[in-house]
Amino acid sequence: MQHRGFRFGFAAIAASALVVSACSNGSTDSSSDSATTSAAASATSSVASGATAHNGSDVMFAQGMIPHHQQAIEMSDMLLGKQDIDPEVVSLAEQIKSAQGPEIEQMQGWLQEWGVGSTPPGDGTMPGHHMPDHQMPHGGGMGPMPGMPAGGHGMMSQADMTALQNAQGPEAGRLFLTQMITHHEGAIMMAQREIESGQFPAAVDMARSIISSQQSEIDQMRAMLAG
Numbered sequence: 001m002q003h004r005g006f007r008f009g010f011a012a013i014a015a016s017a018l019v020v021s022a023c024s025n026g027s028t029d030s031s032s033d034s035a036t037t038s039a040a041a042s043a044t045s046s047v048a049s050g051a052t053a054h055n056g057s058d059v060m061f062a063q064g065m066i067p068h069h070q071q072a073i074e075m076s077d078m079l080l081g082k083q084d085i086d087p088e089v090v091s092l093a094e095q096i097k098s099a100q101g102p103e104i105e106q107m108q109g110w111l112q113e114w115g116v117g118s119t120p121p122g123d124g125t126m127p128g129h130h131m132p133d134h135q136m137p138h139g140g141g142m143g144p145m146p147g148m149p150a151g152g153h154g155m156m157s158q159a160d161m162t163a164l165q166n167a168q169g170p171e172a173g174r175l176f177l178t179q180m181i182t183h184h185e186g187a188i189m190m191a192q193r194e195i196e197s198g199q200f201p202a203a204v205d206m207a208r209s210i211i212s213s214q215q216s217e218i219d220q221m222r223a224m225l226a227g
Contacts, residue, residue: 017168054199055197055198058199061207062108062187064153065210068088068183068187069104071156071183072096072180074161074177075093076096079093079164080093082167082168083168083169085169086173086224087174089224092177092220092224096217110200174225178227180221188210190207194207195207
């Protein structure tokens, strides 16, 4: 009887050891799974953060280019509302509208994603001034905002816009081309600065596209004026 009791006691100890071992293995597996999940989440977060990384140049580019594009669309609308305009000039104005409208929406989306307003704070200077969290290279701002005197990266003054509004026929077409060449040249300058200093890949890509498309349109407009 005593021998049989010893067997039962030994069997119980062995069973307990198996249970403890199973629990230990389960705990190890759980910890391993948790560590793997945590690492994957960290990697995903890092990728997402890298995809949205931006700097002050990107903010300045979007905040400056949005009103610049908006004025180009306004100028195009003025022309398209007139009679006796050269069909080539009408086609160009429609082309400008179709290209720049979607770009405005895209840039507004970036600013919303970055938690930044569409217009810069401060005294009417371009983005880059008064932005301690987005220090700008090369000394900051890019010139006057809309409403300021003409000459700020090709922006038309109110007098320029009034002249275009009042012009009619072929003269309106010539004035539109002359003003838009200056306007496009300003956009190219802004885009070049973004390529040099920007960090957000989509913004840099847009800047390259603006330089390519608007330089092509400048060449086209100069040819129209010469013709």
